[in-house]
Amino acid sequence: MTATVPASTPTIRFTVNGEAVAVRTLPMKRLLDVLREDLHLTGTKEGCGEGECGSCSVRMNGELVNSCLVPALQAEGAVIQTVEDLATNGVLNSLQQAFLNCGGAQCGICTPGMLMAATQLLEVNPHPTLAEIREGLAGNLCRCTGFMRIFESVIEAAAKNIEDTAEPASHAR
């Protein structure tokens, strides 16, 4: 699948999942499409395509963004993390494992976005309350689980954070 690229097409350089990449692409191509079509990172999903559903969530410079709303040109120099970065050599990380344990994923379309939103949340706030989890994931829609199992997954992952850092459980507000 080779598209004809106009001569003025710039090369956009950024880092994705720790790897420096250079992509020759039109400035207004969506980051979502650059990730999926140019870099073949198809873990990131397209849902609504208008920033409402969160399926295409990735992390950019340490912040959660909807990759469907980011023009490629604005990714220049950015550090991007996608869902492909979470597992190591095929071994799921604790958050992914918690989704598996708790039934946090059903059809799977929202899951990459949920995982990235939860990753962002837990990085900023390792021991979130249920209300904070709800807010952190409020931009991500799921049509299967009814959300409770997703919240439970994040609670389990956060509890694992507590075990890992050997803090008393009472510190989880």
Place this chain on the structure above:
Amino acid sequence: MRGNPQVHEMIAPGTLAAVLELLSSKPGEWTPIAGGTELMVAYAAGRLSPSKLINLWGIPDLRFIETNPASISIGAATTFRDLRAHQAIAAQLPLLAKASSWIGSVANQSRASLGGNLVNGSPAADSSPALLVYDAEIELISVRGRRRIPYAEFHTGYKRNAMAPDELLFAVHLPLRFAKHRQYLRKVGTRRAMAISKVALAATALIEDGLISEIRLAAASLAPFPARLYQTESALLGQPINAAATQSARTALMAEAKPIDDIRSNAVYRTRVGANLVEEFLLTLLSEGKPQ
């Protein structure tokens, strides 16, 4: 219908000076884009009309929060996440902090900018009611220089504003003189995250000797653009907080509100909810403490 990257040009001059130069050389030809949470949605739907976009994202001169003893200045490309995370804003401008926490979702707050919210000019803009009741000033910049106007004079009609084609919104300035005021903000929408409001109301008021000695009310979605409710304010100024004052405020609001019918709500509902919100604010004034 999907956006076609072939038909939209986008450039990133990288500095404020270069952006202003381009806006000046071809006024109206280039449309600034910051976090893209509005323009990219239009783009995705295939209804983005500007074909030439000039990138503001990543220009440091436009993304700052500067605190002074008597005011806080906010660069136009400052994101709502920046605003939420800022201690002085939480402490001194709680309504703005609260509005910032409501906008979109985490992913939108990390991209959407204060300036974009204002320039986009939606009647439902989330940050606007708070800025209006805090007497915000807007600073515009162009190669010709800078000028300041009261934010209350910025919107001039539905999606229209006081900016010249070569101007860029540079900053929002907020005076810090509302510490003693009672403050209120409430948004009525459909969904917690992402919902565009049906109606929102912000208020600041000073109560002295049981009378309302100063009051500012501002609403989203009660007019073609976010606006102060001057007639409702007049109905309350100098009044005690009682049933009669509440009734005259409701009557004034009903007369003053000029909401539209649209996909999210209708004019009758919006007006009634607007009146209810004013009443709720007045009720909070009766209770002890400092409600928000």
